[in-house]
Structure formats: C-alpha cells, structure tokens
Amino acid sequence: xxxxxxxxxxxxxxxxxxxxxxxxxxxxxxxxxxxxxxxxxxxxxxxxxxxxxxxxxxxxxxxxxxxxxxxxxxxxxxxxxxxxxxxxxxxxxxxxxxxxxxxxxxxxxxxxxxxxxxxxxxxxxxxxxxxxxxxxxxxxxxxxxxxxxxxxxxxxxxxxxxxxxxxxxxxxxxxxxxxxxxxxxxxxxxxxxxxxxxxxxxxxxxxxxxxxxxxxxxxxxxxxxxxxxxxxxxxxxxxxxxxxxxxxxxxxxxxxxxxxxxxxxxxxxxxxxxxxxxxxxxxxxxxxxxxxxxxxxxxxxxxxxxxxxxxxxxxxxxx
Amino acid sequence: xxxxxxxxxxxxxxxxxxxxxxxxxxxxxxxxxxxxxxxxxxxxxxxxxxxxxxxxxxxxxxxxxxxxxxxxxxxxxxxxxxxxxxxxxxxxxxxxxxxxxxxxxxxxxxxxxxxxxxxxxxxxxxxxxxxxxxxxxxxxxxxxxxxxxxxxxxxxxxxxxxxxxxxxxxxxxxxxxxxxxxxxxxxxxxxxxxxxxxxxxxxxxxxxxxxxxxxxxxxxxxxxxxxxxxxxxxxxxxxxxxxxxxxxxxxxxxxxxxxxxxxxxxxxxxxxxxxxxxxxxxxxxxxxxxxxxxxxxxxxxxxxxxxxxxxxxxxxxxx
Numbered sequence: 095x096x097x098x099x100x101x102x103x104x105x106x107x108x109x110x111x112x113x114x115x116x117x118x119x120x121x122x123x124x125x126x127x128x129x130x131x132x133x134x135x136x137x138x139x140x141x142x143x144x145x146x147x148x149x150x151x152x153x154x155x156x157x158x159x160x161x162x163x164x165x166x167x168x169x170x171x172x173x174x175x176x177x178x179x180x181x182x183x184x185x186x187x188x189x190x191x192x193x194x195x196x197x198x199x200x201x202x203x204x205x206x207x208x209x210x211x212x213x214x215x216x217x218x219x220x221x222x223x224x225x226x227x228x229x230x231x232x233x234x235x236x237x238x239x240x241x242x243x244x245x246x247x248x249x250x251x252x253x254x255x256x257x258x259x260x261x262x263x264x265x266x267x268x269x270x271x272x273x274x275x276x277x278x279x280x281x282x283x284x285x286x287x288x289x290x291x292x293x294x295x296x297x298x299x300x301x302x303x304x305x306x307x308x309x310x311x312x313x314x315x316x317x318x319x320x321x322x323x324x325x326x327x328x329x330x331x332x333x334x335x336x337x338x339x340x341x342x343x344x345x346x347x348x349x350x351x352x353x354x355x356x357x358x359x360x361x362x363x364x365x366x367x368x369x370x371x372x373x374x375x376x377x378x379x380x381x382x383x384x385x386x387x388x389x390x391x392x393x394x395x396x397x398x399x400x401x402x403x404x405x406x407x408x409x410x411x412x413x
Numbered sequence: 414x415x416x417x418x419x420x421x422x423x424x425x426x427x428x429x430x431x432x433x434x435x436x437x438x439x440x441x442x443x444x445x446x447x448x449x450x451x452x453x454x455x456x457x458x459x460x461x462x463x464x465x466x467x468x469x470x471x472x473x474x475x476x477x478x479x480x481x482x483x484x485x486x487x488x489x490x491x492x493x494x495x496x497x498x499x500x501x502x503x504x505x506x507x508x509x510x511x512x513x514x515x516x517x518x519x520x521x522x523x524x525x526x527x528x529x530x531x532x533x534x535x536x537x538x539x540x541x542x543x544x545x546x547x548x549x550x551x552x553x554x555x556x557x558x559x560x561x562x563x564x565x566x567x568x569x570x571x572x573x574x575x576x577x578x579x580x581x582x583x584x585x586x587x588x589x590x591x592x593x594x595x596x597x598x599x600x601x602x603x604x605x606x607x608x609x610x611x612x613x614x615x616x617x618x619x620x621x622x623x624x625x626x627x628x629x630x631x632x633x634x635x636x637x638x639x640x641x642x643x644x645x646x647x648x649x650x651x652x653x654x655x656x657x658x659x660x661x662x663x664x665x666x667x668x669x670x671x672x673x674x675x676x677x678x679x680x681x682x683x684x685x686x687x688x689x690x691x692x693x694x695x696x697x698x699x700x701x702x703x704x705x706x707x708x709x710x711x712x713x714x715x716x717x718x719x720x721x722x723x724x725x726x727x728x729x730x731x732x
Contacts, residue, residue, distance in 0.1 A: 169702065225569075226568060226569055242566055243566065247561055247669075248670070249545060249670025249703070250545055250670050250671060250672045250703075250706040250707070251670060251702060251703070252670070253667075253670040253702060253703045253706070254668065255668065256667040256700065257668065259664075259667040259699070259700065260579075260668060261581065261660045261698055262580065262583065264581065264657075264660055271700060273663065273697060273698045273699070338583075341580045341583055344580060344592065345579040348572075348575040348578040348579060349573065349575060349576065349579060349668070350573055351568025351569050351570060351571070351573040351575075352569060379580055379592045380578070380592070381575065381578065381590060383570060383572060384568070384569075384570070384572045384575070387568075387569040388569070
C-alpha cells in the first residue's frame with residue numbers, strides 16, 4: 095500500500111482534514127466546526143479527531159500516517175511551528191506543531207494557509223504543469239501565496255504574498271492595516287458587499303433591494319445574482335471590483351512574470367462574470383510578453399484546497 | 414594567484430568592464446563609449462577591447478579569465494544567450510553570448526542588467542548580509558531585480574522585476590507600455606524632469622527657471638538643487654515622486670517581505686532628500702512586521718554595479 099499523508103486545514107469556522115497519497119489521491123476526509131469559543135485545547139483535540147476520522151475512512155491508524163501538514167491562518171513562526179497571532183482564531187503564541195506532534199506521535203509541518211493553498215494548486219490543481227505560480231484568494235479578505243521556481247516563497251519572516259495589501263488606489267478608503275486603497279479594500283467580498291449594501295440603503299438598485307436580508311444587507315452572491323438578472327448597479331459594482339483585481343494582477347504579472355495566476359476563494363464562485371473583466375484589465379496593465387506567458391484560471395481543488403496543500407507540505411518535507 | 418573573472422556592463426552609451434576576484438576585489442577596469450551607431454560587430458569588438466584592457470591592468474591575458482559575465486539591456490533569451498530586442502542598443506536577435514565566446518575562447522554568461530545589478534549588490538554591496546533582496550533602479554526609467562532566497566528570480570521568460578510598471582495611479586498618465594499610471598510615469602528621472610520643465614514653462618518656479626537650459630528644460634539634478642535652495646515647486650515635485658516610489662515600495666514589502674530594498678540609479682544621487690520621504694511613505698503603506706524586516710538603503714557599488722554584478726553571475730555559474 096502507498097504511504098499516506100495527513101493534511102489539516104485549520105480555519106476560523108471549520109476544520110477540514112484529508113488523508114491522501116503523495117500524488118494527492120484522497121482516501122478519507124472529514125469536516126467539522128473549529129469551535130474556537132471552546133478554547134485552544136478543545137480546537138486542537140477537534141483537529142486530531144477530524145484527522146483520525148479521515149484516517150479511519152482510509153483504513154489506516156492516524157499514527158501510521160507518514161507525516162501531517164497543517165495549513166493555518168497566519169502570522170506563523172514557521173521555524174518554531176508557532177501560531178504567533180491569528181485574529182480568525184483568537185490564538186496567540188500557540189505552539190501548534192509541538193502540541194499535535196505530541197498527541198499524534200508523528201512528524202507535523204505547519205504552513206501559512208495561503209501558501210499551503212498555493213502549493214496545493216501547484217502540486218495537484220490548476221498549476222500542475224507550471225514552475226512559477228501566483229495564487230490569489232478572494233473571499234472576505236484578499237490573500238495570496240507564491241510558488242517560485244518550484245518552491246513556496248515566504249520572504250524574510252513568512253509574510254510574503256500579501257496581495258490584498260498592494261496599493262491599487264493611492265487615495266482610496268482607509269484600510270484596517272493603516273494604509274489606503276489596498277486591493278482588499280477595493281475588491282474583496284466584504285468590499286463588494288459593502289458597496290452593494292450602500293446602494294440598497296441609497297435606493298439605487300431595485301434588483302439588489304429585492305435580494306437584501308432584513309437588515310438591507312447584500313453580499314457578493316446577491317450582487318452576482320442581481321447582475322446576472324441585468325441590474326445595472328450590481329453590474330457596475332462587479333466591474334469596478336474586477337477592474338481593481340485586474341490592476342493588481344497586471345502589476346503582479348509585470349513584477350513576477352509568472353506562468354500561472356490561480357484565483358480561489360468564495361468570490362471566484364461568481365465565475366467568468368468576474369474573471370473575464372479581470373483578465374481584460376490585467377492585459378491592459380501588463381507587458382504583452384509577460385501577459386502571454388501567464389495563464390489566469392480558477393483554482394481546481396475547491397474546499398479541499400487547504401487540506402491538500404497541507405498534504406503537499408507534508409510530502410515535500412521528506413524530499 | 415586567485416582566479417580572476419571578467420564582468421562587462423553593456424549600456425546604450427557606454428561599456429564598463431572589470432576584472433575581479435570571486436569575492437569582488439577589482440584588479441582592473443575600463444570604460445569606453447559603446448558607439449552603437451557603428452553597428453553590432455563594432456560594439457562587440459569594443460566590449461572585447463574594453464575587457465582586454467581591464468585584464469591587462471590585472472596582469473592576466475583575457476583568455477585566461479575563469480569566466481566572463483555580461484550585463485545587458487533586456488529583453489534577453491537567457492537560455493540561448495541572445496539579446497532579442499534592446500531598444501537602448503537598437504539590437505535585435507543578437508547571439509551575444511556565442512559571439513563573445515568565439516572571440517574570447519572562454520565561457521560567457523549573459524544576464525539582464527537589472528538582475529545583474531541586484532546580484533552585484535547582493536554579493537558585494539549593500540545587501541551582502543541578506544538572503545532576499547529587491548533592487549530598484551531609478552534613472553531615466555525605473556527597473557528592478559529580485560534576489561530571492563539567494564538566487565536571481567527571473568520569472569517565466571526572464572521578464573520579472575519590472576517594478577517601473579506596477580500601477581501606482583490607476584487613472585494616471587498613459588505610459589509607453591500601454592498602461593496608465595505606472596510607477597515609471599510618476600517618478601522616474603524623466604517624469605520628474607518633465608514635471609519640472611512644465612513648471613518652468615508655466616512660470617511656476619523662479620528657482621527652476623534660473624537653472625533651466627536654453628530650451629527651458631530641467632532634469633532631476635536641477636530640481637534637486639532648486640529644492641535644496643528652498644524652491645517650493647521643486648520641493649513639491651520631489652515629494653510627489655517620493656510618495657509614488659514609497660507607494661511602490663510599500664506594495665513590494667507586503668508582497669515580497671524582503672530583508673532589503675536597495676535603491677540605485679541616477680536619481681538616487683539626490684540622496685536622503687528623496688529616500689527619507691520614500692521610506693516614510695513605504696512605512697505608511699506596509700505591515701509593521703514586514704516593514705521592520707526590511708532595510709531600505711542606497712546601492713553601494715556606484716558605476717561598477719553592472720560590471721560587478723556580471724562578475725557575480727560568472728562566479729555563480731561555477732557553483
């Protein structure tokens with residue numbers, strides 16, 4: 095039997111585990127709530143329970159897995175295997191690698207979730223045939239990860255890839271990070287939802303008003319639906335977000351000359367209605383040769399992206 | 414005697430050659446005009462004559478050099494050693510590596526000039542103690558190069574590092590590249606000069622008018638002088654350019670989390686008057702940890718940067 099690896103995607107709301115072969119064939123998987131409100135120990139126990147369930151499905155004892163990778167929200171001290179501060183989890187200085195290693199009795203590797211996702215798409219997903227990949231995730235926030243010449247590039251302290259905090263509008267709205275006009279402020283799911291909700295408030299969109307919740311709020315899904323039904327305001331909102339994402343990707347193409355940009359995250363579910371204008375704007379913003387070198391496509395691994403990325407991290411630790 | 418390496422910096426106006434040890438001690442050097450108007454063959458012969466003169470000073474026959482690196486304007490097909498199209502030189506599809514190898518009888522390595530400069534500062538200059546460096550050159554244009562985890566990062570086709578063509582002002586002036594508001598359009602020496610010349614034309618600066626040439630033109634040097642003498646318009650021009658450079662560097666810090674950003678090129682001669690506000694803006698635009706990880710300083714190798722970078726390329730080819 096082929097050696098099996100574990101991968102755990104630790105998120106603020108859910109834990110997603112897989113057990114898979116080195117080439118990414120999933121033999122067992124499990125999803126359950128993180129329940130951060132119960133504290134660090136409980137959530138760590140839930141990670142172990144989740145992985146154990148995936149291992150059970152795969153017909154292997156969890157402590158017989160070759161290695162386990164964990165994709166966790168940053169910032170992380172990669173050298174020490176410590177989650178230094180994760181706003182999503184409310185964790186501070188949690189030595190997660192050691193905690194899991196002790197309980198599981200096997201080697202555990204930690205990686206920043208966006209980097210792990212990038213490596214997942216690189217090894218098993220949309221960028222399998224490439225050597226250099228920029229991964230962008232667009233959901234409530236905007237993040238990213240780089241795989242350059244076949245390796246995760248993390249920078250001086252593991253913080254590289256903060257694509258959401260490139261300036262794309264120098265005098266744009268203030269970002270929580272202290273800067274202004276960050277890509278995340280202009281085009282994340284949260285930003286799109288905020289603009290849509292404002293349009294409802296100001297009575298500028300009947301289509302959106304119909305889809306709003308009882309508080310008058312809309313999110314990216316409702317905006318995409320209204321846009322598909324022909325609502326002009328909803329279409330404008332999507333176009334503006336796509337323009338800023340395209341500006342960011344255009345700059346990345348000129349900077350990194352990647353072979354692939356892979357777009358994941360919840361907002362990518364809107365599909366071609368967003369990706370087409372993103373690609374058109376990126377083309378206008380980048381050198382023809384570099385643009386031509388780069389395939390821009392959606393992520394392929396869906397919900398498994400973080401867990402499979404964690405498997406890839408575990409597999410690589412042996413090479 | 415230590416092995417000696419050759420490095421040639423091929424520019425549109427001049428050729429700069431050095432002969433140096435593997436640790437960057439210069440034993441001979443030569444500078445002469447490229448004379449592109451005489452054609453490819455003549456310029457290539459001038460490269461050989463220049464390197465031979467540097468070798469003579471070092472007391473070695475040119476064909477006894479261990480290897481020769483060449484820093485050339487791009488784009489370059491690195492695999493084939495061919496300059497595919499260099500607007501600065503007026504060259505198209507020149508197989509420079511083979512031409513030099515044949516005439517010199519020794520191994521020749523070609524590298525994009527900005528990447529070579531980055532490697533020069535990495536090995537022998539301001540970034541000696543770091544593993545990850547972003548090099549930015551600000552002169553008539555704005556370019557750059559990355560050394561990531563100890564290696565030049567060139568991207569899919571050698572075009573990575575086009576820092577001058579990040580969008581920093583989405584609706585800014587049209588750039589020759591087809592985009593709008595590229596960093597180069599907002600803050601290069603050419604851009605600064607253009608803004609200063611316009612101020613002279615419109616009678617908005619007595620200080621600049623005094624320093625203008627007979628056509629009413631000023632460049633970065635005159636603007637820096639007028640600014641130092643207290644001219645408010647000249648100071649505004651420098652502040653605006655510094656702001657855009659800072660926006661670009663802030664985005665780069667969030668993206669790459671580098672240990673160092675090294676700034677070279679003619680505009681860097683203006684000194685702290687430009688670098689201080691650049692650093693202040695970059696700080697406002699980047700995460701505190703990533704900003705703290707990064708030292709921003711001037712290049713140290715001066716006129717030798719390209720030639721010493723080419724030496725570093727030649728040295729590395731053996732490792």
